[in-house]
Amino acid sequence: MTTSERLSADELGTRVQEQIAELEKANQALHTEILECKKAKEDLRASEERLRFMSDNLPDSAVYQYTHEPDGSVRFLYCSAGIEQLNGVSPTDVLRDPGTLxxxxxxxxxxxxxxxxxxxxxELSDFDMETPMLRPDGQVRWMRLHSHPRRLxxxxxxxxxxxxxITKYKLTEEALKEAYQSLEKKVKERTSELEEAYKSLKENERRLSEAQKMAHLGSWDRNFATNEIYWSDEAYRIYGYKPQEFEVTYNTFLGHVHPDDRDYVANAAKKAVNGKTYSIDFRITRADGEERIVHSQGEVTFDEQNNPVRAKGTVQDITGRKKAEEKIQGLANIVESSNDGxxxxxxxxxxxxxxxxxxxxFGYLAEEILGKPISVLEPSILAGETKELVELVKQGEMIQQYETLRLRKDGSIINVSITxxxxxxxxxKLTNISVIYRDITERKRTEEKLRESEERYRNIVxxxxxxxxxxxxxxxxTYANKKITDMxxxxxxxxxxxxxxxxxxxxSKALAKLNQEKRREGINGSYELKLVHKNGLPLWVHINAKSLFDxxxxxxGSLSMLTDITKRKEAERALANIGIARQKEIHHRIKNNLQVISSLLDLEAEKFNSKKHIQDSEVLEAFRESQDRVTSIALIHEELHEEDGTTxxxxxxxxxxxxxxxxxxxxTLGNIDISLNTDLEENIFFDMDTAVxxxxxxNELxxxxxxxxxxxxxxxxxKIKLFSEEAGDEPYAGNEPKSKEKLTKEELKKEKLAKVKSARKGAAYTLIVSDNGTGIPxxxxxxxxxTLGLQLVNILVDQLDGEIKLDKSHGTEFIIGFNVKEKRN
Known part of the structure; x- marks a missing residue:
């Protein structure tokens, strides 16, 4: 350790003291923090106590906390004491079993x-719901559940x-809802009433307007100083003018009053000037010339000096009412003069x-019977019948021509029909009952006699x-007697x-239908008809038929009497077969004889033809023409002979x-190429008198x-054309055809009459023979x-009661019209 790194004892002591001081400071801070933590816990406990107190004492509310467990079950973590007041269960029960709620x-x-x-x-969104809940004591209360979720x-x-x-709130809400609905209903009802009132008001206004117009009621005002008269719009219309068309004067008004009523109207006006009101009816002549009846009322106003100043009043067209009064009077006269009671x-x-x-x-005078009960007319056996009938009328039923008995003044009983x-x-409003009595005693007697007659007739039939x-x-x-069923x-x-x-x-149906049409025209008749028996065999009857009209x-319809003629028809058929054979033999012989005559004429013609001096003479021509005529007759008999049974x-x-x-x-006409064009209606059958x-x-034409x-x-x-009038497209005797639309009423009437006459006489026919040659000179x-040929044609047409016309506008055309009784298969 270097000198620099060495610390002196003093410095070390100083640092130790500093660290001790810091430790003490930290200890003091820790102690302070512990004190603050204890205080915070105390504050938190006090806060929780306040919250719990508040939650337990919330009015009409309870606080809760619950969670969803991993196994899906619901567990309440907390429930305030208010739950017991709200739901009638203790918080402990809820915390133990959530199903309690x-x-x-x-x-x-x-x-x-x-x-x-x-x-x-x-979504971690708020939960808010309203629900009813049934308490253990049976009360139902409405609860609002509101909660906020959070994730742990x-x-x-x-x-x-x-x-x-929220029960009170819900009840209030329900009451308000009912009150609102009631108010809304009342508002709708009142609105509907107002709408109806408005509609009624508009309808009344419309009706009033229409009534004023329908009543033809106008007003007028006369100024005595200017002699002018004011008319309302309706007054103008009453007199036949457009509203306010011109200014009216008293003279204009008098000009419209009927001449026979002017003095009467003028006198009424003078009386009004003297202070009397008037109400009069008089006639007027409208601007268009129509005569009407009006009712006018008026009065005059005076000034302070009693001078007439103005007159005012109304005018009403009462023409309809006057006519109605006349009609009522007429009905009254009819009632009074009626033979019915x-x-x-x-x-x-x-x-x-x-x-x-x-x-x-009934024999009673009016003064004898008025005021008496209607029962005086009832026989004792029918007492109360009229009262019963009146009750039915009161109930809305109609009683018409009810037949019964009634009692006369002399005590006799009569048959009557009552309405x-x-x-x-x-x-x-129902005020009275009108009763019409008709004496049907004589009719009843007649009906009884008729019934007896019908009974006798029925027995006969x-x-x-x-x-x-x-x-x-x-x-x-509609009716058949027993004989018909037997037949x-x-x-x-x-x-x-x-x-x-x-x-x-x-x-036979065609013949039956033809006769049915005749019955419709009122033509009675008799004819023979072939019916069919139920077993399929034919039944021939002779019918006499008569039309029936109301x-x-x-x-x-028609009434027919049928007589069985089957046996007679069988006998006639047997005789007819003999006759047919005989007729066929006759026709055969006539045809042979005519052929012999034709051959003789041919021989004579050849004989004369060999003589040169008469080859071109009229004698030879006459022989040939006679031969043609005989041949035409022979053809007729040949046709009749060949018909199978129709002779x-x-x-x-x-x-x-x-x-x-x-x-x-x-x-034989040399090199001339002549064609034949025929237009003949099929199946027209004529007898010998017409055919020959x-x-x-x-033949001649x-x-x-x-x-x-x-x-x-x-x-x-x-060309040759033959047709019946109903089948043809050309009119009788060659007139130019006319469409139905172009026919005049007179022509249509004549055509109808002609058809009726034709139906009575027989069928009408037209025969047309024409050529496009040079024409008759x-x-x-x-x-x-x-010429003999044309003379013969005219004679034969007259023999047929026909008519012939010649048209030479395009070659030669003969038009022959005739009527004949046609025979069709």
Missing amino acids: HRQIPPEYFERLVEAEARSAR PDGRTVWDGVQTD IITESLDSVITSWNRGAEQI LSPVFDIYG ETANEGILTINDKAVI LGYSMEEGIGRPIWDFISEE KDGKFM DALNFPLYLQRLVENLFRTY PLGIIV VSNSLKHAFSGRKTGTI EEIDFENPK
């Missing part, structure tokens, strides 16, 4: 508490919180009015040997309500086709066209021809 919370609220705690632990170093979450009793009775069944019809029916109606006042049935306008069976094999239940077509054979002329009618279109084709083959003349007419129409031409066309007078 949890079990007081309802399950649905406890689920929310668990969810809120989980969210608070996860070991990972546990601790909540420091306060539980507060028309009376009124009060609600307590006292007679208050009595017309002359009631006097005639009761309520009588209301202007406010809709049910026991008749003929079938009797009725059908309605839809052809549905057809169906029971009454199987027949009534079914259409008549169900029992008619297919081939009182207004409306078609209601009395000819299918004329088929015959016509064969006839014309035969003529085309007969006439028509065949000869066609076509042969003339073939011989003369195409001289000097290389081509030509001959002008020198030939068709109406008075010299």
Whole structure:
């Protein structure tokens, strides 16, 4: 150790003293710190005591601290004494078993508490919840749970919180809520009332405006100094002017008063000037010339010297009211003059009015019956009936044409029909009952006689040997007697309500429908019809049918009487088969004889043809024409002979086709190419009286066209058209067609009458034979021809009661119209 490093004893002693001093100082500081620590502990204990005291004495509150243990359980670390006051359990119980509190919370609220705690632990957010809690003594109190979470170093979450009793608050809140809801309801109700009041006010304003307009009530004001009159807008309208259209004077007003009422109005005005008010009705003539009735009221005001200054009043159009009064008076006259008894009775069944019809029916004068109970008219066996009927009327039921018995003054009982109606006042209140009595005694007697007559008639109908049935306008069976059921094999239940077509054979339905249409037109008739028995066998009947109409002329159906003619038809069929065979033989022989005649004429023509001096003479031509005519007749008999069983009618279109084709083959016209164009309606059947003349007419017209129409031409066309009026598209006898829209009312009426006449006479037909050749020479007078062919055509048309017209505008066209009884398959 060097000298420098050596310390003297004094220096060493000094340093030791210093260190001792520092140690003492440190010891003193430690002692002071110990004292301060003890003081801090004491202060902390005192603070905890204060906090505990405060927490134990918080009003309506309790302080708690709890944590979630690692095993998931809940453990309360601290619970203040207030919990016993709030929840009725001691803090010790809560610290020992947390379920002590949890079990007081309802399950649905406890689920929310668990969810809120989980969210608070996860987010370290404050936990705040309100929940009801059931105390052990049965009380339910509302508690607010508010706590703040914090995380401990070991990972546990601790909540420091306060539980507060908010029952009073909740009750107050509930009361406030109810009060608010009640107030809100009252506000809505009041608002609704105000809205309704506003709507009602607006509606009243609208009604008032409409009422003023509907009442036609205007006001006026007259200035005596200027003689001017003020009219309100409605007053202008009453007199037929636009509002405020011009200034009105007294003379203008008088100009509108009806001439017959002017003195009356002027006198009323003078009286008003003398201080009297007036209320008068008078007639006016509006600006448009219409006459109306008005009611005017007015009064005059005077100055201090009693001079008239102004007059004011109202004017109202009462035309409608006057007419209504006249109508009411008319109704009163009708009631008084009615043959029906028309009376009124009060609600307590006292007679208050009595017309002359009631006097005639019951024999009481008005002064004898008024004020008496209605029961005086009731027979003893029906006592109280009228009262019961009146009660029904009071309940809103209608009593119309109720048939019963009533008692006359002389004690006799009569049949009456009663109609009761309520009588209301202007406010809709029921005040009286109106009763109409009609004496139906005679009608009842007639009905009884009719019933007896109907019963006798029913017995006759049910026991008749003929079938009797009725059908309605839809052809549905509404009645059938027993004979009908026997004839057809169906029971009454199987027949009534079914259409008549169900029992008619297919081939007879067309005829039945045609006759049904005749019944609709009011045409009665009889005809034969083929029905079908229930077993499928045919049933032939002869029917006599009559149309049925109601009182207004409306078609209601028909009544038919049916006679079984099946056996007769079978006999006729057997005879017809014999007749058909005989007719076929006759037609065959006639055809053969006509062919013989045609051959003889042909031989004679050849004989004359060999003589040069008569080859071109009229004799040879006459032989050929006669041969054509015979051939046309022979074709008719050939067609009839070939028909299978139809020997009395000819299918004329088929015959016509064969006839014309035969003529085309007969006439050889060199190099001329003539075509045939036919338009023939199918299945038209004519008898011999119609077919033979028509065949000869066609023969003459076509042969003339073939011989003369195409001289000097290389081509030509001959057209033949046959159609019935209803099927054709051309009118009768060749007139130009007219659409329905272009027909005048008179033409439509004539057309309708023509169809009716046609339906009565038979079907109408038109035959047109035309060519596009050179036409008939002008020198030939068709109406008075010299040639045998045209003369024959005119004669045959007259024989058919027809009409023929000639149109030469395009070649030659013959139009023949005729009526004939058509026969169709």
